[in-house]
């Protein structure tokens with residue numbers, strides 16, 4: 001395999017618990033697969049379109065985790081209610097407009113909602129988190145789920161104090177330099 005020549009994706013309709021590395025399906029950047037490699041996840045469109053649009057990413061995690069999905073069913077983005085929202089790379093985590101699962105339209109909506117950021121919600125669907133490696137994308141997906149849970153609880157309490165644009169810009173700058181001081 002040539003680096004950048006394609007992607008590996010989970011197969012469609014298989015029990016995750018029984019999957020091993022050898023079950024991953026290779027897809028080239030034109031969306032073609034060899035039949036003997038298996039059937040790719042029905043969401044291969046957005047995996048492919050995100051990799052095409054954002055070459056800095058080498059891993060994408062997609063999940064219907066409970067709170068992120070619940071929030072996405074209200075069409076809400078996650079605003080700057082907590083400074084950790086900046087972990088996704090921006091001042092909010094956007095919610096992509098709804099489109100049917102597995103469609104190119106959903107892929108385009110996801111790419112749009114990810115602009116300048118590493119994670120987004122998908123309306124009435126779930127979340128996407130991206131990273132330079134799988135562990136990074138997975139921990140971001142976990143972080144977004146935690147934020148979605150905290151924001152959902154805060155919404156039930158009401159009167160949320162959002163952080164200002166200036167404060168979020170400051171936090172984003174701190175995140176960019178965080179950990180770079182030590183060798």
Ligand SMILES: [Zn+2]
Nearest residue numbers: 043062125126
């Ligand atoms: Zn999904």
